Amino acid sequence: MPKLSAKSSKLQASPIRKLAPHARAAEARGTRVIYLNIGQPDMPTPPEMIAELHGLSLARLAYAPSEGLPEARAAWSAFFESWGIRFAPDEVLVTNGASEAITFALAIVAGGGGEVLVFEPCYTNYLSFAAQADVTMRPVTLRVEDGYHFGAAERLRERIGPKTRGILLCNPSNPTGTVYTLAELEAVAQVAVEHDLFVICDEVYREFVFGGGEVRSFTRFEDLAQRIILVDSVSKRFNACGVRIGCMATRNREVLDVALRFCQARLSVPTAEQLMVVPMLERGREYSRRLCGEYERRRDAVFQGLGGIDGVSPHLSEGSFYTMTRLPIDSCEDFALFLLRDFSSGGETLSLAPGEGFYVTEGLGVDEVRIAFMYDAETLARAMRILDAAVAAYPGKLVGASLKS
Ligand SMILES: Cc1ncc(COP(=O)(O)O)c(C=O)c1O
Structure with missing residues (x-):
């Protein structure tokens, strides 16, 4: 077989999309997946x-x-x-x-x-x-x-x-x-x-x-x-x-x-x-001003929810429609898989974007996730409660001295 170019191997698979087959499998089992991983706006085009x-x-x-x-x-x-x-x-x-x-x-x-x-x-x-x-x-x-x-x-x-x-x-x-x-x-x-x-x-x-x-x-x-x-x-x-x-x-x-x-x-x-x-x-301008107000309500719901999770000290996102946070977890990539394969709460689970894919430096971001604000504030508040329950249930949860400061 002819070989592919060296450049081909430099293109990484999207860390946001690579969990998609697991999310589809969860849905096929009847679990509702709340997608916190993708920045695709949920509101209608004007x-x-x-x-x-x-x-x-x-x-x-x-x-x-x-x-x-x-x-x-x-x-x-x-x-x-x-x-x-x-x-x-x-x-x-x-x-x-x-x-x-x-x-x-x-x-x-x-x-x-x-x-x-x-x-x-x-x-x-x-x-x-x-x-x-x-x-x-x-x-x-x-x-x-x-x-x-x-x-x-x-x-x-x-x-x-x-x-x-x-x-x-x-x-x-x-x-x-x-x-x-x-x-x-x-x-x-x-x-x-x-x-x-x-x-x-x-x-x-x-x-x-x-x-x-x-x-x-x-x-x-x-x-x-x-x-x-x-x-x-x-x-x-x-x-x-x-x-x-x-x-x-x-x-x-x-x-x-x-x-x-x-x-x-x-x-x-x-x-x-x-x-x-x-x-x-x-x-x-007026249209996007209203959007900003909506994203701010959503940001607040996520910030408040994250603040209630043991071992999480969220930072307050100042703009865009994302936040990143550290979780008390050994590997957020494994945790994202756990959420889709092994966990549900009230028939729902989450799809998260593991932090590693957002870093150029290898090995950074393993205990971080990115969360996108693509649902209404109520759903996001519920999503944060699901996240709380999942962190508590996850076998790789870090406690006490193993937590990063
Ligand atoms: C920071 C940033 N730049 C650029 C883009 C790509 O934008 P476009 O849809 O216009 O190609 C995105 C899409 O998510 C983004 O988040």
Whole structure:
């Protein structure tokens, strides 16, 4: 048999999806599974968006321009303007979700053997995007005890090597719910200038900041304008993951030129989908504001529930719609299997995302899980009671001295 490439082995199976067969088996046994592992919004896509799709009169579905339809580029530009972020339409490239934009950005900044700094735990697909672009992720490890904040510029400086070309940052963060402080953003900006680095800012959760907190886009740093590559998406803010529309925006003409060549090589982004998102991009702020309130209620239910579990000290997620927590468990991967194979409470069990898959560094995150807020607050409160019962029943529960501080 011919051998597969070395690169093939670098692509990890999604840690979020690999428990799916066990979840299906639990359901086949009649157990209801509450899926806390997947960040697929449970609420309906805005009717305005669906109506727009139905109202489109498209006589011929030709390739759209590689850079995106003018209407879609203008709508992204107007959307950014509503946040005080200035990108002209010709500084925006429409992409197949933020996923494609991040993959292009990584390839442009550090492709073919360069390195990019990333905070871990991180969005797990970053690792696969980096593998596709032949980029090495250099992790800056964050701790739950610090609310997954990194604090000072020194944490970044000590990880920079001769091949480091950029910093990839997700704010608010998936998977931790961290919203970086202004001082932290300034630290990133300072290090980027000192070491001549690009900053790839993934702001797909920009709307979701809890407690009325101010959203701080990275684009506020005007002196960083040539270094910033902003990545965005309609997936989460408009409950429209299946639409697959995102974008890359930058003022750096050289980056835009190369990015356009990547766009040309994949030809185009689907036409109808680009058009259906236009009204929401132009007028969707109120919609995502309401969503944020709902996610905050859910966050509170999870935080309260986790706080009631013996041996768990949760951190308060500040944004996005996730939290990560440490459990008093020897291996959360085994625990996630235990939940699906051997446990139920009142006919229900949970599907959890084990923490290991969110780390670049091997061996970290074994006692952590990520929880997504994709059910109403009542269901999430019940889910936390199920988690409490499962932790108590799990044979690998850590007690007393074996618990990590
Ligand atoms: C942090 C982050 N970035 C990017 C993406 C991908 O977004 P899209 O659906 O636009 O490709 C996700 C999806 O979960 C995400 O959580």
